[in-house]
Amino acid sequence: MAERVIKLMQGNEACVEGAIAAGMRFYAGYPITPSTEIAELCAEKLPALGGKFIQMEDEIAGMAATIGGSLAGLKAMTATSGPGFSLKQENIGYAAMTQIPCVVVDVMRAGPSTGLPTSPSQGDVMQAKWGTHGDHPTIALCPASVREAYDLTIRCFNLAEKYRTPVFLMMDEVIGHLRERVEVPNPDEYEVFDRLKPLPNEKNYKAYEVRKGEIVPRMAAFGDGYAFHVTGLVYDEYGFPKTDTDVAEKLIEHLMNKVADNDEDIITYEEYEMEDAEFFIIAYGGVARAAKEAVKECRKRGMKVGLFRPITLWPFPEKRVHELTMNRKKVLVAEMNLGQYVIPVHRVKMPDCKVFQYGKVNGEAITPEEIITKIKEAY
């Protein structure tokens, strides 16, 4: 195996490097703190790769052009932060409805509104799930280190291409702006998945027909020789608008089920000191690092504390969270918001397991000491 290149990298930078490694060749976006380095690095790197970068006139246009780039055959990405993530929601729903793969990076800053633009937050977790209107699938991944930002960006593209849906990389500002040593993986160490296309010159190509044994319709690009139609209206297997109730039901069920039926392929998590833990923490992103330190400290004091770190935020790892609450007395959900991810934990936990929440929204990251204090109170 070739030796890995070692680099000092920022989370935002690792995201761009990972995206390029995954084959991203189209970026459209709008400047917004604290995600701007992603746009800047794409502007610098993509032209040399023959890729395309464009700074659009607003966040909405950034999302629209990203979808257009993907439909024209390139792996496409955009990046933003809270206010921009809000603006992009309508077109995110369009990508979900029309099943056009793309990656949206949200480097979460403190909100609501302009809030604290340079301060970390995890306040967009529920927006990722429910931000756009109507029932739609959501896949969202959350890195806790710079290396993981690299790996998960590749995975975001793989999932987007495989399930034909927009995929979110939810980075908190802690990880986005953190610099740490990264061993950059070699290409033979990761998988890159490309969307399935129809065979060349296929007659009677139906743009939205799911073929036997496949998960999603095969996707031609505009210009490939198939004169197909794409619309945000409810559509049939040819892609044309239909108002029939059965067509509508079948379509929305397909959108939901292609992700729900494959949650085991999509959901990943890390467990730390969970085997004999009586009390465990659920934390993700930058907070999970503080939580891990807190677990180490608690263990030194003989407290049986563990950590469950969801790497896939959505779909929610409900089977595993349910299992973990079966024979454990208490769970603490620590997050940089006033209680978002704790909501589905309440929904799936066993009745005898008590749920505590520690949230922080003052623009400072959560520290191990704060988590330890909270554990001591609740233990």
Next chain:
Amino acid sequence: MSQGSQLIQDNFRDNRLPHIWCPGCGHGIITRAIAQAIDNLNLDKDKVCVVSGIGCSSRATGYLNFNTLHTTHGRALAFATGIKLARPELKVIVITGDGDATAIGGNHLIHSARRNIDITTVLFNNKIYGMTGGQSSPATPYHEKGTTSPYGTIDPDFDICKLAIGAGATYVARSTAYHVPQLTKHIQKAIAHKGFSLVEAISGCPTYYGRKNKKGDAVDLMHFYKDYALDVKMAEKVDPEKREGKFLIGEFANEERAEYVDEYMKIVERLRQEGSQDE
């Protein structure tokens, strides 16, 4: 050049017809003019991409047999920009309306014009929001009525061609659903033009605009466009009193300026050469 039903067969998804537009609507005429212009230019149909937003006009993409994209309200140009940049060999045409392009999508219109990106916009101007039932738009003439301006609009309307020229569009023309040969010629020139082009196609909406403003039926609206349109080349020659109450049609801009995707590809090429020198 194909004629009549041959034109429909060659360029339309005839199994998607009849269209959803009201009797007397001008949109079918304009859509046909677009198909005729594409046909006259003998474009490779696999390389034609037509993008629309939301509204009456934007339903046209469903009927045209090319790579077609029916997007979100106001955003057709932003989607089209992504497609054109990602795949420059495509001929990208945007179909939009007055509300779609100049209200909710106004930002994308001016920035597409500023970039001079090689996209042709055919703006179906029926001076009203038809799909939602007749609300006034930024193109509803001053003091005229819509369901949201029952006492007449108090905000002046845009001169869409001047707006496009001011923002940097390099081919700009206006015609109507009455002046079909001119309209077709303008669309044809716009598609052949390198850079951002806009053709404002005035379309009669007897159902809402005509009815709300007591302008009569579809035929009366056609008569109005016939009688009150004045070619820009003629405008300077006629007496001032004969210009009273008339609106201008014709070509307002036709110039050359650096095109966005070409400029981008120059950077790609420069970096490629520098890269090969490094090796």
